Amino acid sequence: MRGCLAIYQRELLILKKKFFRQLASMSVGPLLYLIAFGLGMGQDVMVEGRPYLEFLIPGLIAMNSMTQAFAIASEINIARFYWRIFEEFQAAPIRNIAYVTGEVLAGITRALLSVAVIIVIAFLSGVTLNYDHFFWISVILNSYLFASLAVGLAMLVKSHADQALLTNFFITPMAFLGGTFFPVDRMPSWVQSILNFLPLTHAAASIRNSAFGLPPDSDSLLLLAGIGTVLFVLAYHSVNRAKE
């Protein structure tokens, strides 16, 4: 447990050192999407009986919590390939589970910070949504899933360039197709079947339901928790693969 806290506290220290840079970088994406899609289209377009801006913001929360949780992979890669701090963790008497838990918690923290940024931007844009405990459970499960995926992949890749490739192939398509910018049920049924395999589709649906004050989508929450746990276990087993 103490090893896990040491890993987590180190990541928090790094985050604290570049807090304002991180905050600015977390704000740029959502702001651009809000301006381009939200303000540009949101004045006239209605989706599911609501202004598009209201529809868009929960989607941006799902997308940003995913990308920021997954971004822990970059921090791990920098520590592993550039600064070589990962060797310091490997030489310390801490278990692999402690290392993975510390890094996943750091990923979740980054994701929650990015969600807070979007909520402030939404508030300033005049959009008020329902941020109840189901909303936060959905956000945390989404972050948990993608932080676990990030830690596992960061252990398996052989260079920083490999990591960028994985982001381009998996995270970017998911960000656009996982129900972030449009309702998945408007797509042809065969496309819907494919999109239903994406965890982000379930995260976006669940976050959106909670944000609109609708009953939680328990199937989506269970699915996120299940996939997240499988990825966490895989991340745990992949730590040894990072050794020579």
Add this chain to the structure above:
Amino acid sequence: MNLHVAAGELFAYLGPNGSGKTTTIKILTGLAYPTSGDAYLNGFHITRQSLDAKRQCGLVPQTINLDHELTVYENLNIHGKLFHMPRQERKSRILELLDYVEIRDRMESPVKQLSGGMKRRVMVARALMHSPGILFLDEPTVGLDPAIRRRIWSLIKKIQQRGATIFLTTHYIEEAEFLAERVAFLNEGSIVAVDTPQNLMSRLGAWALDRIVNGEMETVYFKDRDEANRHVAHQRGSFSLRRVNLEDVFIAATGKKVQP
């Protein structure tokens, strides 16, 4: 290979590039898996009792692996946390060690602002944070200027005098000659010679004559100066007569020259 290093010993591990020096240290400190064999650190098996074995040792790797964004204090503090040291103990130990390596005035400086020599000293302090019984130093003075290198040597001697076992790899033969009580020469994964520097050198002789023959350096060894002088009397061309050093043993044992 079969090797035993006694408690409190300063042991140097030398070999040409690619001979397996760093791999040995990585295996012993838990950074790499052994494919076969057994190794113990203070009685703890390195894979079956890996956490206990890791508590026994401190590591100064070849590459600087400090957190450059963090301060000197923060780097040491995180290390203390990784080794489960209580807060008060961490604080007092950091101050003690920074005094020890003479870098306390830079405690709050980010590591990225330090010179190479200072970073090395911070790495030594970090490796000593949890008071390990065994200290692994993998090329601790590589890339440092001679003055800083000698300062690190004094530090290494001081650490050993406090009772730590030191396992050192280095490319600088004079470093091993100056510091080590025993030396092992490694070549292609096997130990080809292990003894005190004095014994290893005396096996070759006491004096060495270097001369160029057909464009190649040739060295001849002699038991004593008189024998060397008799040989020199018949020499033509340029040559130099000097005492045998550990580099001669290195070349004789591995068939390779030292490549920094």
